[in-house]
Amino acid sequence: MLPTFLDIATLSKGYRSGAFTPVDVIRAVIERIEAWPDRAVWISRFDDAALVAAAEALVAAGAPSDDQPLWGIPFAVKDNIDVAGLETTAACPAFAYRPDRDATVVARLKAAGAIVVGKTNLDQFATGLNGTRSPYGAPRSVFNEAYVSGGSSSGSAVAVASGQVAFALGTDTAGSGRIPAAFNNLVGVKPSRGMLSGSGLVPACRSLDCITVMAGTAGDADLVRRVAAGYDAADPYSRDLPAAALPAGGFRFGVLDAEEREFFGDDATEALYDAAIARLEALGGTAVPIDYAPFRECAALLYGGPWVAERLAAIETFVDDNAEAMDPTVRTIVEGARAYSAVDAFRGQYRLEELRKLTDTQWALMDVLLLPTAPTAYTVEAMKADPIRLNSNLGRYTNFVNLLDCSAIAIPAGFRPDGMPGGVTLIGPAFADAALAELGDRLHRASPFGMGRDTAALLPEASRIAAPAEELLPVVVVGAHLSGMPLNPQLTTAGGRLLKTCRTAADYRLYVLPDTVPPKPGLIRDPGFAGDGLAVEVWGLSAAAFGAFVNAIPAPLGVGKVTLDDGSQATGFLCEPYAVKGAREITALGGWRAYIAEKTAIV
Structure with a gap:
């Protein structure tokens, strides 16, 4: 007996x-597609005989191998992504063409044993x-046919949430x-830009587009992402x-402050957001109110700035x-791009970089961002009566993500x-996909709401994402390697995890x-000095990454044992005494962040 939800x-x-x-x-999938009352979900699919033949061929080839983790798994593809044998329409019949090959992502999923339904x-x-x-109709939320399904990956979300396929590809600009994941009780993975190939994708904004995955659990969605990535x-x-x-243990997560909360009168959705904040705190996180204004201004650039010209560039002819x-x-929307000039495009880039600097100051306060x-x-x-304003409202907390990478x-x-x-989204830096999936899985399981329309379904233990088990070596950082500081990527790109702040x-x-680029501090131990201690972070690195990191430390800095406020010791940055002669002492400020904040305020 197959479950209602095909995870x-x-x-x-x-x-x-x-x-x-x-x-x-596959026979059950065909029956479910035919029985589902919303006929706007699919634009095209392989006929019944072809689908059954594909499944039979898979079985005839033998049991799944280790390199086929998606063996026998049925999936759907948004109709702006090429599938050989089916037209690509991008929901515009006059645009339709028949590709002679699969999109790269589709080909990788098929090679892993997955079966394309349509x-x-x-x-x-x-x-x-x-x-x-x-023109093919408006798919509806699986919970209430009066409500939108969310888009633009509308049919993909409904196909998964209704139990017609196990996962679906969408796109996300x-x-x-x-958003369609949220309106259908699904997990939606928006990978880092460029992680999943765009070959065979009809672009919307080519420099920002991401092929995405919708599934019932974070583990399932992340598995598909990993198979498709490369x-x-x-x-x-x-x-x-x-x-x-x-971070491996305690972590800081940004939340909306009172000034930037906007739910357009929907108190119930706001309550769901507050409940998610409480669950993330129970998982060891510390909620940090942040100023969302620069993120919101960045989001406005996507449709209210020159990036709309990319939509015209994709299909101008x-x-x-x-x-x-x-x-x-x-x-x-697309023809509105004709009002923008090349000068506007450059001005938009300049404004984006200005806003990026402002958002960087907020990222220094948090490790991950939690938004509705x-x-x-x-x-x-309601949407058809006021299509542009209400659509803009939906994107208030999503539009900035790809612009800020x-x-x-x-x-x-x-x-x-x-x-x-309703749903919430965890947002992190580029290439934090696996770490976000692990945290997202923990958040989802802290108070599970089923999968898709099967609200009573239990999240399978087999899809649980295990935390990284590799032993990490601690390293104490005090300056430019702190979270959000210029050299922090030397830690994150090496797979480093923030263990604690102390x-x-x-x-x-x-x-x-003096004369260091970027600016760096020098930490000196002075036995007998009675201060208040200095703010530091302890990061964990694998043995290989630790060795490479320490080997790259330039003079006059070196490594030694740093004693922390709890009496423990860990390897950290120390400075040779000669280098601080005549240098400004900032001990009274309490740490490097306070110095940078003071310096920025003066400028």
Whole structure:
């Protein structure tokens, strides 16, 4: 007997035990697609015989191997991503073409044993966050047919949440993979830019687009991400960098302060956000109110600034010849790009960098950011009556993420009294995807709300994400390597994890080293000196990373044992005494962050 929700872990367990086969699952998928009342979910799919034949061929080839972690798993693909044998329409029939090969990401998933069922509906040309901008109809939330499904990856979310497939690919430029996840009680992984190849993707904003994954659990979604990820020389925006880390123990998470909270009158969704904050605190996090204003201003650039010109650049020839074939709202947005000049584009870049510096000051206060995925949910009727303003409201907490090169994972957060789900999103630096998934899994399991429309479903233990088990060597940092400081990436890109924030013992002094770029402090121990200790961070590195990190430390800095305020000792940065002669002492400020803040205020 198949479960209502087709999660990867349960299907894989059933295959191994012989409870059912991929052929059984595909036959059930066909039945579920035919029985589902919302006919706007799919734009095209392989016919029944072809799907059954694909499953039979998989079984005939033998049991799954270690390199086929998705063996027999049915999935859907948003119809702006190429699948050989099916048209790519981007929800615009006049644009349709038939590709001769799979998109790189689709090919990797198929090689891992997954079975493509078909292509799902979307806001036309992935322009929208609501799911109503398609000539193929408007998919509805699986919890209330009066409400939007979220977009632009609308059909993908409904196909997973209704139990028709185990996972689906979407795309996310402004929140298109996260908001539909929230409105359908799913996990939505928005990978770091360039982590998943864009080859075979119809671009919306090519420099920002991310192919995304929607599934029932963080473990399932992250598994798909890992299978699909990898450098692709055919995609000029493809990147392959080491994983960034989040703190191993206590961590700081940013939350909205009172001034920036906006739920458009939806007190129930605000209550879900507050409940998620409490759960994350119970998991060891410290909530830190941050100033969201620079993030919000950055978000406004995506549709209210020159980046809208990228949407025209993607399909300019088609728009010139076929504008009348486009959805009216999408056409208005895309053709609005003609008002922007190259000068505007540069000014937009300048403003983005100004805002990035402001957001950097907020990132220095936190390790991860927790935001509502969407501030509220709208009915289809309301959205069609006011399509641009209400769509903009939906993107209040999502639009900035790709502009600022962040990774993100959307997690279910519960239900309003009317039964509509809400969600929250964990946001971190680029390439923190694995660490975010582990934290997101913990948050999801702290108060599970089922998977998709099956709200009673238990999250499978097999999809639980284990915390990293490798033993880490501690290193104490006091200056430019602190979180958010210029040299911190030397730790995060090496897989470092923030273990704790604390102070040194009382007998340490801190100086500003002259003529260092970026500015660096010198830490000196002065036995007999009775201060208040200095603010430091203790990071953990693998043995290999620790050795490489220490070997790169320049004179006059060196390493030695630093005594902390609890009496313990750990290897850390110390300075040779000769280097601080005549240097400014900043011990009284209490730490390097206070000095940088003072210096910034003076400037």
